[in-house]
Amino acid sequence: MYSPQIVVEALLNGLMLGAIYALIALGLTLIYGVLHIVNFAHGALLTVAMFMVWLVCARYGLDPYLAILVVAPLMFALGYGLQRFIIGPASHGKDNGILLVTLGLSIIIENALLAAFQSDTRTITTDYSFRVVELGPLLLSFPRVVGFGVTIATTILLWLVLHQTDIGKAIRAVAKEKLGASLVGISVPHVYAMTFAIGCACLAVAAGLLMPSFYVSPKTGAAFVLVAFTIVVLGGMGSIPGALIGGLLIGVVEAASSLFLGDSLGQIGIFLIFIVTLLVRPTGLFGARA
Amino acid sequence: MTRISKSMSRRTVLKSGVALTSMLAAPGLLRAEPAPVKVGLLQPISGAFALDGDLAKIGAEFAIKEINDAGGIKALGGAKLELVVGDSRSNAEAGAQATEELQSAGVAAVLGGFASGIALTATQTAARYDLPFVVDCAVADTITERGLKNTFRFNPNFSMATAVALKNLVKLNDDAGKPIKTVAIVHEDGLFGSGLAKIMQEKLPPLGFQIVETIAHPTPARDMTNVVLRLRALNPDLIVPSHYFNEFVLMARTLQQQRVRPKGIYAVFGGAASSYRFVNEFPEAAQGVMDCNHWGDPKSPITAKLRETVTAAGKFYAYNTPINYSLVKVFAQAVEKAGSADRAKIIEALAANEFDSGIMPYGKTKFDAKGQNASALPLNTQVQGKDIKVIYPAEYAEAKPVFPING
Numbered sequence A: 001m002y003s004p005q006i007v008v009e010a011l012l013n014g015l016m017l018g019a020i021y022a023l024i025a026l027g028l029t030l031i032y033g034v035l036h037i038v039n040f041a042h043g044a045l046l047t048v049a050m051f052m053v054w055l056v057c058a059r060y061g062l063d064p065y066l067a068i069l070v071v072a073p074l075m076f077a078l079g080y081g082l083q084r085f086i087i088g089p090a091s092h093g094k095d096n097g098i099l100l101v102t103l104g105l106s107i108i109i110e111n112a113l114l115a116a117f118q119s120d121t122r123t124i125t126t127d128y129s130f131r132v133v134e135l136g137p138l139l140l141s142f143p144r145v146v147g148f149g150v151t152i153a154t155t156i157l158l159w160l161v162l163h164q165t166d167i168g169k170a171i172r173a174v175a176k177e178k179l180g181a182s183l184v185g186i187s188v189p190h191v192y193a194m195t196f197a198i199g200c201a202c203l204a205v206a207a208g209l210l211m212p213s214f215y216v217s218p219k220t221g222a223a224f225v226l227v228a229f230t231i232v233v234l235g236g237m238g239s240i241p242g243a244l245i246g247g248l249l250i251g252v253v254e255a256a257s258s259l260f261l262g263d264s265l266g267q268i269g270i271f272l273i274f275i276v277t278l279l280v281r282p283t284g285l286f287g288a289r290a
Numbered sequence B: 001m002t003r004i005s006k007s008m009s010r011r012t013v014l015k016s017g018v019a020l021t022s023m024l025a026a027p028g029l030l031r032a033e034p035a036p037v038k039v040g041l042l043q044p045i046s047g048a049f050a051l052d053g054d055l056a057k058i059g060a061e062f063a064i065k066e067i068n069d070a071g072g073i074k075a076l077g078g079a080k081l082e083l084v085v086g087d088s089r090s091n092a093e094a095g096a097q098a099t100e101e102l103q104s105a106g107v108a109a110v111l112g113g114f115a116s117g118i119a120l121t122a123t124q125t126a127a128r129y130d131l132p133f134v135v136d137c138a139v140a141d142t143i144t145e146r147g148l149k150n151t152f153r154f155n156p157n158f159s160m161a162t163a164v165a166l167k168n169l170v171k172l173n174d175d176a177g178k179p180i181k182t183v184a185i186v187h188e189d190g191l192f193g194s195g196l197a198k199i200m201q202e203k204l205p206p207l208g209f210q211i212v213e214t215i216a217h218p219t220p221a222r223d224m225t226n227v228v229l230r231l232r233a234l235n236p237d238l239i240v241p242s243h244y245f246n247e248f249v250l251m252a253r254t255l256q257q258q259r260v261r262p263k264g265i266y267a268v269f270g271g272a273a274s275s276y277r278f279v280n281e282f283p284e285a286a287q288g289v290m291d292c293n294h295w296g297d298p299k300s301p302i303t304a305k306l307r308e309t310v311t312a313a314g315k316f317y318a319y320n321t322p323i324n325y326s327l328v329k330v331f332a333q334a335v336e337k338a339g340s341a342d343r344a345k346i347i348e349a350l351a352a353n354e355f356d357s358g359i360m361p362y363g364k365t366k367f368d369a370k371g372q373n374a375s376a377l378p379l380n381t382q383v384q385g386k387d388i389k390v391i392y393p394a395e396y397a398e399a400k401p402v403f404p405i406n407g
Helices: A004-035 A042-060 A064-091 A095-117 A142-164 A166-176 A178-183 A188-210 A220-235 A240-261 A263-280 B002-025 B027-031 B050-069 B092-104 B116-128 B158-175 B191-203 B225-234 B245-257 B276-281 B301-312 B320-338 B343-352
Strands: A132-135 A138-141 B037-043 B081-087 B109-112 B133-135 B151-153 B182-188 B210-217 B238-242 B264-268 B290-293 B354-356 B364-366 B379-384 B387-392
Touching (some): A004 A042, A004 A138, A004 A166, A004 A220, A004 A240, A004 B225, A042 A064, A042 A095, A042 A188, A042 A220, A064 A188, A132 A142, A138 A142, A142 A166, A142 A188, A142 A240, A166 A178, A166 A188, A220 A240, A220 A263, A240 A263, A240 B225, A263 B210, A263 B225, B037 B050, B037 B092, B050 B081, B050 B109, B050 B301, B081 B092, B092 B116, B109 B320, B116 B151, B133 B320, B158 B191, B158 B264, B158 B290, B158 B379, B182 B191, B182 B225, B191 B210, B210 B225, B225 B245, B245 B276, B320 B343, B320 B354
Parallel strands (some): B037 B081, B037 B109, B109 B133, B133 B151, B182 B210, B182 B238, B238 B264, B264 B290
Antiparallel strands (some): A132 A138, B290 B379, B354 B364, B379 B387
């Protein structure tokens, strides 16, 4: 019913949007893999990162992509501080404690943003916000193409950090065996905080990629975080390649189902996959743990 | 006890007699400062609609200042109006709560409400105290259809507005030589968007428009590319959108990106279509977008003053300001006619009289048996250049419609 050109365009667009979903899911899955907690504040932290990008761009006239270089260290520090000084101590080492603390944090962050910025939505306009890349007859959104490239690069970088650096090795050690890791002299609270910080830095990258063509309001993060949770479960909780592949897959499925079923019904596609995964392969596509 | 109370009352009567005599003796002295009339304004000052609440407040404050500077309410010896603002916090429960607070603050009436959900609960709360409530811009038909004696609506309801919107769409199309044959409806899947889409699906085909597709999307939407790709495939002459600000902006920008150029975009109560914010931030995407919405008389000099005040406050002007300005004016006239700040008398006066509509294009405001302002009217606007111009009806029009927009 649609010309092949439109179908291909929709699927490619889905794939590229999926890359940004994947980037958001990456932080979530990393935090789950190491801390074994579901971070309910992830959406609110994405909103914080988006506001930071907006502030840096609107106040200092920086390009949103360059703003990532400023916002990522800030988000890294924020994430480290949150885990080390708030989430960690407040949860008293209990998993359900952490769950509630992150949930509480998300409420506090959202309302603090509301108080600071009001419910107003903000956008950044750049010359390339709605520029297209012409690939033969296909019109691809320029910010999406950039987003796709940066996501792949970020994933590779993250993988390298985890496998080649000392802190990466420490993170993996804590993820596998917390007690053992602390016995060989790894500071578990530090590793936890580093993991949380890396997760937040990923959000900063995602925020920089989203802002040229999207808007931010204190509730924006919520639009992405449910999809991110789905991706984490689909890819296998804690798995980095899983988050990437899962994100791309969800993007394509969403595009296809909303093209053929309409945008409202299109959301069904995502959650259908979610349920089927839970039934058939509860550990997810790349989930290793029994 | 009975005897004492009787003698007490006799004494009181005597006292007040003395007081009355002295008042008559020195009228100027006592009339100098009559008790102010408290007016409640219920608006979302915080929460998701905080912007609208702020704009409404600016309008109401402006009117109150005008009235007080001109000598207050003459029928009450020049009593000043005093604004008491209740914050509905953008949700229905808090709206009812804020109405209770206004009630205990002793207001003579409540004006405002803004969103339909909030106006529904707030008017009901006010009804329990026989507190007059005049709605500013909530459109759900049901607000005035529950038999509440205290509830009046200044603005046009949904049915009235869509009837006008359709009539003007036909005129627009006929005047341009009928360039529009096919229509696509894009709507958010909540109560507001779906309700409007349903009316359009019923009413457009008999008027000679073929609906090629009705596309629903959730709010908030992460992406509009798929919606726009479908529109590109269908290539309709006209797009009729109904969604909130963010989605409207996202769609308009994506349409621009994907080079979809319909002959027109015609919104009814469009989320961003008559927003100066949208026009300022995305002038290209906004170009030529038409809307049928609440709108103040563009030719009134007060409109210009209100716009200045809003701009000076660092905000983007919208219809909330002129509506609430005019609403306070209507209330002041009702108090004049009632000759009292008594709630029952104000309700009577609102129901019985005709009022000057301030700067809203309603002619003479007259509330019908249900409390709906029968002469309320939305205006058609179009984004032209950096401005939003009224294009219909003729008596308020500032500019000719630019249509079809993409030849």
